[in-house]
Amino acid sequence: MTTRQPPSPSLIDVARAAGVSTATAGRALGGYGQVRAGTRERVLTAAAELGYRTNGLARSMITGSTQTIGVVVTDVANPFFAIALRGITDVVQPAGFEVLLANTAGALVAEQRALTVMSEKRVDGVIVAAAQPAEGAHLEHAIELGVPIVLLDRQVTGAADADSITIDNEHAAAEAVTHLLELGHRRIGVVTEAGEQLPALLAADDRPGGAFPSAMRLRGYLGALGAAGLEVDEHLIGSARYDRDSAYDATTRLLDLDDPPTAVLCTDNVLATGAFRAAQDRGLRMPEQLSLIGFDDEPWTTLVRPELTIVEQPTYELGTRAGQQLLDRITGGRERRTNHVQLRAKLVVRGSTGPV
Amino acid sequence: MTTRQPPSPSLIDVARAAGVSTATAGRALGGYGQVRAGTRERVLTAAAELGYRTNGLARSMITGSTQTIGVVVTDVANPFFAIALRGITDVVQPAGFEVLLANTAGALVAEQRALTVMSEKRVDGVIVAAAQPAEGAHLEHAIELGVPIVLLDRQVTGAADADSITIDNEHAAAEAVTHLLELGHRRIGVVTEAGEQLPALLAADDRPGGAFPSAMRLRGYLGALGAAGLEVDEHLIGSARYDRDSAYDATTRLLDLDDPPTAVLCTDNVLATGAFRAAQDRGLRMPEQLSLIGFDDEPWTTLVRPELTIVEQPTYELGTRAGQQLLDRITGGRERRTNHVQLRAKLVVRGSTGPV
Numbered sequence: 001m002t003t004r005q006p007p008s009p010s011l012i013d014v015a016r017a018a019g020v021s022t023a024t025a026g027r028a029l030g031g032y033g034q035v036r037a038g039t040r041e042r043v044l045t046a047a048a049e050l051g052y053r054t055n056g057l058a059r060s061m062i063t064g065s066t067q068t069i070g071v072v073v074t075d076v077a078n079p080f081f082a083i084a085l086r087g088i089t090d091v092v093q094p095a096g097f098e099v100l101l102a103n104t105a106g107a108l109v110a111e112q113r114a115l116t117v118m119s120e121k122r123v124d125g126v127i128v129a130a131a132q133p134a135e136g137a138h139l140e141h142a143i144e145l146g147v148p149i150v151l152l153d154r155q156v157t158g159a160a161d162a163d164s165i166t167i168d169n170e171h172a173a174a175e176a177v178t179h180l181l182e183l184g185h186r187r188i189g190v191v192t193e194a195g196e197q198l199p200a201l202l203a204a205d206d207r208p209g210g211a212f213p214s215a216m217r218l219r220g221y222l223g224a225l226g227a228a229g230l231e232v233d234e235h236l237i238g239s240a241r242y243d244r245d246s247a248y249d250a251t252t253r254l255l256d257l258d259d260p261p262t263a264v265l266c267t268d269n270v271l272a273t274g275a276f277r278a279a280q281d282r283g284l285r286m287p288e289q290l291s292l293i294g295f296d297d298e299p300w301t302t303l304v305r306p307e308l309t310i311v312e313q314p315t316y317e318l319g320t321r322a323g324q325q326l327l328d329r330i331t332g333g334r335e336r337r338t339n340h341v342q343l344r345a346k347l348v349v350r351g352s353t354g355p356v
Numbered sequence: 357m358t359t360r361q362p363p364s365p366s367l368i369d370v371a372r373a374a375g376v377s378t379a380t381a382g383r384a385l386g387g388y389g390q391v392r393a394g395t396r397e398r399v400l401t402a403a404a405e406l407g408y409r410t411n412g413l414a415r416s417m418i419t420g421s422t423q424t425i426g427v428v429v430t431d432v433a434n435p436f437f438a439i440a441l442r443g444i445t446d447v448v449q450p451a452g453f454e455v456l457l458a459n460t461a462g463a464l465v466a467e468q469r470a471l472t473v474m475s476e477k478r479v480d481g482v483i484v485a486a487a488q489p490a491e492g493a494h495l496e497h498a499i500e501l502g503v504p505i506v507l508l509d510r511q512v513t514g515a516a517d518a519d520s521i522t523i524d525n526e527h528a529a530a531e532a533v534t535h536l537l538e539l540g541h542r543r544i545g546v547v548t549e550a551g552e553q554l555p556a557l558l559a560a561d562d563r564p565g566g567a568f569p570s571a572m573r574l575r576g577y578l579g580a581l582g583a584a585g586l587e588v589d590e591h592l593i594g595s596a597r598y599d600r601d602s603a604y605d606a607t608t609r610l611l612d613l614d615d616p617p618t619a620v621l622c623t624d625n626v627l628a629t630g631a632f633r634a635a636q637d638r639g640l641r642m643p644e645q646l647s648l649i650g651f652d653d654e655p656w657t658t659l660v661r662p663e664l665t666i667v668e669q670p671t672y673e674l675g676t677r678a679g680q681q682l683l684d685r686i687t688g689g690r691e692r693r694t695n696h697v698q699l700r701a702k703l704v705v706r707g708s709t710g711p712v
Contacts, residue, residue, distance in 0.1 A: 053501055056476035057413050057422070066413070068456070068477075076445065077672075082438035089432065089459040093466075098473060100424070101457045103445040110449075117454060120412035121424075145409055244655070273655050280661075299600070299629050300656030305636070316433075 009050040017046035029054060060122060068098045069326055070118035070126035073152075074106045079269075079298065080315055081129060084152065087319020088127060095327055097124070108132045115142050123147065125326045130156045133210030148329040152322045155340075157210035163329060163339045165322040169213045172311045172345035173220030173267060174227075176293045179309075179347055180263045181228050184356040185291060188225070188236065189254045189261030191247050191271045194218045195239025202232070217267040217295075236261055240271055247274025255282060255290075262356050263291035269298050276304060287354030297348065306351030313345045365406040373402035385410060416478060424454045425682055426474035426482035429508075430462045435625075435654065436671055437485060440508065443675020444483060451683055453480070460487045468494045475503050481682045486512045489566030504685040508678045513566035519685060519695045521678045525569045528667045528701035529576030529623060530583075532649045535665075535703055536619045537584050540712040541647060543592065544581070545610045545617030547603050547627045550574045551595025558588070573623040573651075592617055596627055603630025611638060611646075618712050619647035625654050632660060643710030653704065662707030669701045 015025035020039060028035045028043035029052075035043075046052075060066045069092055073081040089099055100123055102114035111131045115138050118126055125148040128139060136159030139149050143161045151164035180188050194201075194214040201219050211219075218237075225232055235257055238250035247266065251274060254261055264279075266272035272294030284290045286306050294301060294310045301308040321341060329336070371381035376395060384391045384399035385408075391399075402408075416422045425448055429437040445455055456479055458470035467487045471494050474482055481504040484495060492515030495505050499517045507520035536544050550557075550570040557575050567575075574593075581588055591613055594606035603622065607630060610617055622628035628650030640646045642662050650657060650666045657664040677697060685692070 051501060054476045055478070056473075057416050057478055060413050066477075071457075075442065076432075077435075077439045077442035079433075079435060079438065082435065083433045085457075086431065086433035086459060089457065090461075093459065098477070099457045101427075101441075101445065101455045103442060103449065105446075117412075120410045121422075121454070122411070122413055145407060270655075273659060276659055280659075298656070299626075299654070300659050303629060303632055303636075303656050304659050305661070 009052045011052075011055075013050055014043060014047045014052050017050060018042045064122075065124055066122045067096055068100050068121070068123045069323075069330075070100045070102065070114070070123045072102045072104060072111055072114050072118075072126060072128045074104050074129055074131055076101065076103050080153075080296065080313070083315040084129075084319035084322070087316040087321075088323040091320045091323030092327060097327070104131045106131045108135055112138045115139065115147075119145055119147050124330045125149070127152050127322050127326055128156075128162075129153045130159075130210070133157065133212055136162070136210060148326060150322050150326045150329070153318065154213060155210050159210075161338060163325050165318055165325060165341045165343070167213070167313050167318060167345050168342045169216035169345070170220040170223065172295075172313075172347075173217035173265065174224040175220075175345075175347050176265050176309075176311050177221050177224035178228075179349065179353065180265070180291060180293070181224065183263075183291065183354060185261075185263040186230065186356075187233075187259065187261045187263070188221075189238060189264040190218065190221045190236065191238040191240055191250050191254070191264060191266045191275050192218050192221075193240060193242050193268065193271070195237055198234065198237060214267050221265060221267075238264075240274070242268070242270060244270060244274040244277070247271040248278045249274075251275040251278035252282075255279070255284070261290075263353070264293070266292070266294045269294060269296035272308065272310075273300070276308065286352045291353040293353060302350070309350045309353040310348050311345050312348050314343045317343060365408045367408075369406055370399060370403045370408050373406060374399045420478075421480055422478050423452055424456050424477070424479045425679075425686075426456045426458065426470070426479045428458045428460060428467055428470050428474075428482060428484045430460050430485055430487055432457065432459050436509075436652065436669070439671040440485075440675035440678070443672040443677075444679040447676045447679030448683060453683070462487045464488045464491055471495065471498050471503075475501055479503065480686045481505070483508050483678050483682055484512075484518075485509045486515075486566070489513065489568055492518075492566060504682060506678050506682045506685070509674065510568060511566045515566075517694060519681050521674055521681060521697045521699070523569070523669050523674060523701050524698045525572035525701070526576040526579065528651075528669075528703075529573035529621065530580040531576075531701075531703050532621050532665075532667055533577050533580035534584075535705065535709065536621070536647060536649070537580065539619075539647065539709060541617075541619040542586065542712075543589075543615065543617045543619070544577075545592040545594060545620040546574065546577045547594045547596055547606050547610070547620060547622045547631050548574050548577075549596060549598055549624065549627070551593060554590070554593060570623050577621060577623075594620075596630070598624070598626060600626060600630040600633070603627040604634045605630075607631040607634035608638075611635070611640070617646075619709070620649070622648070622650045625650060625652035628652075628664065628666075629656070632664065642708045647709040649709060658706070665706045665709040666704050667701050668704050670699045674699060 015022045028040040104110040127150045129152040133154045136156035139159040149162040238254045240246040240250040266275045297312045371378045384396040460466040483506045485508040489510045492512035495515040505518040594610045596602040596606040622631045653668045
């Protein structure tokens with residue numbers, strides 16, 4: 001069978017068929033202004049018979065609102081963003097807003113383009129998990145054009161007028177390290193994506209503006225060791241890219257040290273899969289020979305033996321709060337002070353961590 | 357700091373600042389028609405200085421295209437749909453299309469509403485993972501209004517004019533069962549969401565139109581047993597809801613039988629997590645005491661011991677093919693024959709399956 005595009009009936013056609021003026025037909029279909037019940041009925045019947053579709057574009061040009069928000073993430077296939085996105089849609093759809101989604105694959109130029117397109121499409125606001133937390137000029141520009149922005153999961157330098165909903169990653173990582181310290185561990189390694197930022201993190205006195213969660217977690221690791229009076233041993237910092245194999249290799253390098261760590265913190269769920277596998281392949285008993293901590297309560301963390309101690313992020317809530325913040329900003333709150341919310345992550349202790 | 361919405365400069369403002377006619381300014385900004393290079397430069401500079409935004413709504417009303425497609429899924433937090441969605445965006449974004457996303461939570465009424473809203477917003481087409489494969493009237497209605505539809509992952513009864521990209525779930529499940537038969541298993545159980553459809557599946561002679569993947573997989577299980585000359589033992593069909601705990605209970609019931617199965621097929625990844633855990637908690641050695649097969653190559657399937665034999669679905673490709681099919685349909689193919697593509701899943705044999 002073939003599909004065929006029929007001629008699209010206009011408001012004028014509906015008005016003519018119902019025997020009313022175009023203005024009356026518009027009011028009846030739009031649900032605004034005064035229309036008598038019988039007239040309204042006639043218009044709706046005519047519209048249904050003709051197959052008339054309300055023109056959302058025309059309505060948006062008149063009302064100035066598209067009832068649409070933008071959501072820009074780096075990778076929608078990453079369970080973290082997929083769950084946060086579900087949180088966003090669960091809040092904004094019941095409020096009558098649709099979601100225009102863009103995936104940037106972590107490329108700043110894709111994010112800039114997405115902001116431009118969304119702004120042209122007159123979205124009512126945008127939630128952004130920034131590709132480059134150090135680069136916020138395009139976000140500030142969108143805000144200046146009247147498009148409210150809520151930052152998701154990461155602060156951004158140069159986007160001072162954007163609201164933000166983030167997780168206190170620094171505190172979360174510090175709490176995980178403190179748990180290991182309390183178990184008596186002193187040689188504590190970390191598998192991290194943020195290895196190349198180590199010199200900057202060691203040198204910096206004050207809190208960075210825009211930073212990836214991975215950098216904030218490494219900062220928490222360093223801070224917890226410092227608070228316990230331990231010196232940072234750079235050999236214990238295992239740099240990895242964001243994939244399982246790279247984390248496997250980084251963990252193997254840590255375990256190959258003359259004085260290997262007795263415990264390892266993985267600052268991300270994907271990195272934890274590689275680290276767990278490396279420990280497993282080496283035949284290390286956990287937690288007796290190695291304590292291991294991961295991030296995120298993914299299904300696998302309770303299927304492996306021992307079950308993995310993890311830092312559980314409130315990922316779904318991150319999405320619902322971001323959605324609610326943007327709705328608040330859109331519906332009358334454009335003049336209010338910028339709002340920054342930090343949610344707390346929770347350490348869930350399971351079998352993979354134990355005393356030295 | 358507070359955010360403030362500035363007055364939005366119009367095309368007239370830009371034309372005045374550049375000292376040209378409105379028509380010339382429109383051509384220069386829209387990139388169509390003849391404009392001298394120097395003039396074009398002056399208009400773009402004026403637009404940038406004034407902070408002029410192209411009005412995508414106005415452009416769409418003129419061109420008749422919003423360069424937007426809709427994507428409707430039941431649960432964007434489900435890794436299956438998250439990965440397929442990534443595939444869709446990876447194809448349509450480079451082609452200049454944005455994605456309007458709706459999450460239905462499996463509710464038909466939410467899907468119907470999403471189709472209406474998307475149609476009003478004049479999307480150029482919609483990809484739908486249907487909430488109720490037996491209910492396609494609203495999809496056929498959208499097609500009649502000129503909105504092409506591509507069905508994702510499931511056929512739908514009553515949407516005869518929609519293209520579809522699905523996975524051959526029946527064949528995939530049959531192949532998994534055949535693998536178990538070849539290993540000598542004769543008591544083969546299944547953990548399934550589609551248990552209550554068993555009578556219909558046993559009675560039906562011909563292929564159903566719209567069906568959930570779970571039902572097609574149960575059909576494949578039944579077919580493979582039949583082809584091997586085995587009678588179906590309904591005690592071996594473990595009905596579960598779509599969650600880990602329910603699958604755990606269903607598996608436990610199978611293992612409690614007087615004559616328990618020596619092998620179990622789980623028709624979904626979430627069900628497999630519950631089944632794996634049930635076997636583990638009972639202390640069953642896999643594959644010596646129980647062979648187990650799951651669906652989807654999730655990270656956990658290679659982290660557990662033994663690694664899980666699985667049916668690997670081409671999930672990302674499902675998304676890219678759906679995106680491409682819809683683009684083909686939008687850009688000139690509305691008159692072409694309806695296109696139905698079935699992708700093949702792949703059995704990946706690992707340590708959890710072995711001889712009886």
